[in-house]
Amino acid sequence: MTLTPFDLGIVAVVALIGIGLYGLMVLRNLVKMIIALQIAAKGAVLALILAGIASNQLNLAQSLAATVIxxxxxxxxxxLALAVQLHRTYGTIDLKMLVSRREQPLERPG
Amino acid sequence: MFVISLVLTIVVCTLLSIRTKHLLFAALWLATSNAAVAAFLYALGAHEIAVIELSVGTGLVPVLFVFAVSMMGHLSSVPTTSVSRPLAYSLVGICALLILFSVPSLVSTSPPAFTIGSFSHVLWEDRGLEMLLQIVLIFAGVISILNLLSASRRPAVVRTREDTSAVGDDQREFQREAV
Known part of the structure; x- marks a missing residue:
């Protein structure tokens, strides 16, 4: 059994989308979540190109992949700009700590 | 053999970018992974998108990550989870099975009856309106980032319960002294 580049591309797509989804579910750091999103999007780009090769429409797939990128x-x-802003305001980019700081009630002085 | 090594590089680098604690190292592993993806796209015959992926994924995006991390200070992420790991593994497995089961229907698709022109023809003529919308999108993104970064110049104060109670005590002491 020999693996063609198309088969290896399917393996890469599954790996990229799987690792990206796993990172989005497990990680709590905002920057790491954006990295996981980037990885999943790379899997989507690769899947588009493979679909273009399979359906003999590579140019259309490339133009769509440019939009996705x-x-x-x-x-x-x-x-990333939102993460920088949140870090300046709350001092953390950890999702759980951000939620806990947002939920602290304010009391009226006096 | 070259393609197999590229796929292995993609998988290992993406795993390392997710697993490493330091955010700068994560950005560098992501850049390496993007470079391997670009080389794999070139090997598949998608030359134009490989060049775009190499310039954007390996050039622009890691610079943005390094810039953001340097603005926030050298942070390291604590390895904590928001979803239990077995649930995450099972959901990822279900997604992988769905992708693998959808591949045979993708491959058996019949080739199109109409012919499609070159990449530049498809990009600038068939999808010309979408390209204009993308240019508008780029300008909107730039303006929103400028707004976000300029808003950060104003000092932001988060008032927690301790802060507000301290402010209340100060005000009470000031009123007592005034009386």
Missing amino acids: LVDTLVAVIG
């Missing part, structure tokens, strides 16, 4: 980069940039 652009949107993924924008999501990462905005997520």
Whole structure:
């Protein structure tokens, strides 16, 4: 049994999307979550290209993959800017600590 | 053999970028993984997208991560979980099975009846309106980031219960002294 590049591509897609989903579920650090999102998006790009090869529409798949890369980069940039802002405001980027600090009730002085 | 080594590099680098504690090292492993993905795309014959992936995934995105981490200070993530690991493993396994079961239907798809032009023709003429929307999206992203970073210049104070009670005590002491 010989593995073609297409078969190996399927293995890479499953690995990338699986690791990305696992990271999104398990991690609590915002920057690490954005990294996990990037990994899952790379799996989606690879899946698009493989679908283009399988259906003999590689150029269309490449143009769609360019859109996915652009949107993924924008999501990462905005997520990182939000993480920087949250770190300046609350001093942490840990999701659980952020939620606990948001839920602390404020009392009226006096 | 080259393609097998590329796939192994992709899997190992992505695992290391998720598992490592230091955020800078995680960004560097992500850059290595993106470079391997770009080389794999080139090996598959998608040359244009491989170049875009190499310039964006290996050039721009790691620089952004390093910039953000340096703005926040050298942080390291604590290895904690928000979802129990068995549940995460089972959900990832279900997703992998779904992808693997959908592959045969993908491969058996018949080739299209119409011919498709070159990459530049598809990108700039067939999908011209979408490209204009993407340019608008880029400008919106840049403006939103500038807003976020300029808002961070104002000093932000988080008032917790201890802070507010301390403020209340100070005010009471000030009123007592005034009387």
